Amino acid sequence: MKKKRLLAITLVITLFASIFALAGCGKQKEASNNDEYNGKLVFDHSMDLKYAELFSVDYYKGGYKMITITNRDEDTAITDKQSKILVVPDGMKTPEDVSKDTIVLNGPVKNMLVASTPVTSLMNASGCLENISLVTYDKSSWYIDDVKKAFDDNKLTYVGDYKAPDFEQIVAASPSICIYSTMLTSAPDVAEKFKELNINFILDQSTYEEHPLGRVEWAKCYAALCDKEDDAVRMYDEQAAYVDKISKTEKTGKSVAVFYITSKGKLYVRNADDYVAQMVELAGGKYIFDDLNVGKTGTQTMEMESFYSKAKDADYIIYIWSLGGKPSTLADFTGYSSVLSDMKAVKDGNVWCTTPDFFQIADTIGSMVNDINKMMTSDSSVNELTYLKKLK
Template sequence: MKKKRFLALMLVFTLLAATFTMGGCGTGNTTSQTNSESSYDGQLVFDHAMELQYAKLFSVEYYKGGYKLLTITNRDEDTAIVAKQSKILLVPEGMSTPSGLDADTLVLKTPVTNLLVSSTPVTSLMNASNCLSNISQVTYDKDSWYIDGVKKAFDDGKLTYVGDYKAPDYETIIAGAPTLAIYSTMLTSKPDVAEKLKELGINYILDQSTYEENPLGRVEWAKFYAALCNEEDAATTMYNAQAAYVDTLSKAEKTGKSVAVFYITSKGKLYVRNAGDYLTQMVNMAGGEYIFSDLNTDKTGTQEMNIESFYEKAKDADYVIYIWSLGGKPSTLSDFTGYNSVLSDMKAVKDGNVWCTTPDFFQIADTIGSMINDINLMLNADANTTELTYLKKLQ
């Protein structure tokens, strides 16, 4: 009997212990559910901000529950068609929109699909971040593209050309009902198009990547577009690979070789890259010295220059990088010097150091680190090297 009573008491203690254990687990589960993503439904509780190395014109903030707030700082010149800041709140599937948002904050569900993209560099960044499938409309036709993935998307019927950004086919755009349109700042020069988009209820933002001070800041904009598509990891991997090129080159000795970067139009006008432009910074980052280092140091883009002024400064440049896609398109060194006779007297021409950018140079923004590496390879190349990935020597 005593043995049976002992076993009965042991059973009772075991059951009580199990009850307390389950009660503890139950308390833990309740706490877990309180802190789960769904418990933040309809609330904006800040978690952290995206880490950025060089980009200064956008930010991404992450909130509990999977919400994201994306902000673009637009140029003053663009405020005729957009606010000084463009804000997008991304709401995860199954979550509701928080109240109290600013009236000008655009609210979209993630991942954002069915995008209209009117920028080849933006498309390249998205393609490199596993986001190409999120684009359905573009303003460049298939023959304009050098990106294989984009060409295939056209062939597969996944991309639709909606006409040039200056005069788009609004009926085609409406039929596709894009969730969001992403334009370059060239849209500012076409306020009638911007106004029509607003009239049709098509939300748009302006890509500001071209105005980042550091060339890698342009590449880092991939993270902004990846945030729309929930592909931040892919964008970060791509960016880190490009940044690694620059990090390696930053530890190398400068070559001391000077470089002129320019192009000549079919009408004979000559344009030189400003010293503040990202391409001239790429030259410096590659170990070279931009020959027009004092030309508009606070400006991006180009400056028109007469041939005499150009020659006076550039005649002793060790290398020429001629922008093939923007100007006349020489196939040989003879074609190049045919634009103006004074070009034949340049040191770079006499030494056989005239290089052209490849046709895709300005279309692909996700390989800027590789392009900087190519410039370094050019500066250190022997006479037998005639072609790199993004540069080709004229002979």
């Protein structure tokens, strides 16, 4: 009996020894493979992208990544036509043949400055918030709970407005890279100061993507910096699923006007190919200004009379609450102009406002499309959705 027990113990010990030996061989093999590609860029594969066209991620043997961003603001001197970032994995050397214009960062990249709420929302949704240290919006500007908590936990520092940041504070923090929106083109002196101080910066180009889901897909770009690609893919797939499901249903036949009025009384509507207009179409509706500046994104000012003549028969109104006057009631809304009371959507009680966090939900564009669809297909008793609220 003792012999059998001793034999069993010996077999168990031998088995575990074999397992550890195999594991050790695996690690040695992996280390050996990495040694083979240490300091070399040997192409392996590219990131799979469906809609995003203005960035790419190429993967190389040994864990290197090359992120390429195509800059659309070619008329400015702020950036080159392309920005390249090489992410060097821990324990690996920087290849000698990397061009001098390439930004070289050690991965996973940490201590970033992000001067864009949409980019922050994408990074937060991919588990990359902890990689951000500095922002150009103070705590009171945020609607994202995780961001507000990061402020409370002293993990995020406000370094001043993006047009006038505190450069001394930024230099002291020594960020690995600064990620700005294309609004930096309106503050070229800030970009010049970054260059003078040898601080790496790039411009997010997600707002130029033709398809709304292309904006969401930029989460994969930033996730590549943080080694969080799987999280970004899961988030993107979830948002794309909303749009895919709606695309398989019949069009609603409902028309929608999207606009806002500033505190100075200027009226802005979305251009025909703006992402919000496309979201209406993806939701199964018809954007009422689908012939306005075809091929252009963004907004266009319009006189109230011209707006009314085109949009008076729209079935629904989506008012961008955070950009203009902030109506709380339907009476507030019609108070902007007497002609608004005569619009079909107003008479039918179909005036909806976006929620205050509208520009901080880049990671939930699919959910927003779903809300627009619900707005057009739900009965009149529905007054509030996740990102839309009916004015009464």
